[in-house]
Amino acid sequence: MSPQSSAVRPGPAAESLTDEELARGLVAGDEDCLAVVYHRWSAMVHGMARRSLGDAKEAEDVTQQVFLGVWRGRRGFRPERGAIGGWIVGITRRRIADALSDRTRRLHLLAAAGSSLALADRVARKSEPVLDRVLVLHELARLPAPQQRVLRLMYYEDLTQTQIARRTGWPLGTVKSHARRGLHQLRRRLQDDDQADGRADEQADHYT
Structure with a gap:
């Protein structure tokens, strides 16, 4: 149906x-x-x-x-x-x-990935929440599989790192490492996207 x-x-x-x-x-x-x-x-x-x-x-x-x-x-x-x-x-x-x-989880993930005020302001002002979801999922899909799994369990299933360790069978230290590295890479990529958007806006202003 x-x-x-x-x-x-x-x-x-x-x-x-x-x-x-x-x-x-x-x-x-x-x-x-x-x-x-x-x-x-x-x-x-x-x-x-x-x-x-x-x-x-x-x-x-x-x-x-x-x-x-x-x-x-x-x-x-x-x-x-x-x-x-x-x-x-x-x-x-x-x-x-x-x-x-779901909206709260997306915002939490963005906040954890991008601690800068500029990125937080960009997320707060965005008028189309669906774009936030697409952006996060796109960047998340580019991470190594273990980091993807840990971040999805953290922010889409609300599991603690201890619970993730039980779910995956990985040592707690490994889970923490994947979470830390995944958030670092996600933060860097989202900030790169934000800077690219800014450059595109500047170029558009130049030709108007």
């Missing part, structure tokens, strides 16, 4: 179903019911995400994740615990919390 298929306009008969009928059809795996659920609640979900995240693209991503979650988790819906609308609101709140947590 893809997000695009949930956006197909349902037929008039399906649109007239009650919430209870929709819930039964959804649990049974009826994609027409999913389409109705999407059209009936997607504006509410997107509005919640936009207000909480303040970013239209992230809100769109969360909306798609919510309805993928609705479809994949449909067998877990229990009508005796509440209406389907309330269930969708609960999923939406969890996806928003996940998005905010």
Whole structure:
């Protein structure tokens, strides 16, 4: 089931179903019911995400994740615990919390990698959080595999260095070394990117 298929306009008969009928059809795996659920609640979900995240693209991503979650988790819906609308609101709140947590991890990683005030100011002023994520993931992917693994476990799974040592089977000193070297290289590369952006801006100003 893809997000695009949930956006197909349902037929008039399906649109007239009650919430209870929709819930039964959804649990049974009826994609027409999913389409109705999407059209009936997607504006509410997107509005919640936009207000909480303040970013239209992230809100769109969360909306798609919510309805993928609705479809994949449909067998877990229990009508005796509440209406389907309330269930969708609960999923939406969890996806928003996940998005905010991901944003915090990205900022923590950037802050750890770039301690200079110039880089911190650049991150704070950036209007498109998705660009931050792409930048960090791109530079992270260039690191040696052990350093990548340690930093991903630290900042994307919130593990301590002791927990990482247990997870990987590496000595704690090795984990600390990989973390230190990885952050040093990531800091240097992000600062190089920042300086390159500054030079590009200066060149653009020269020709305007």
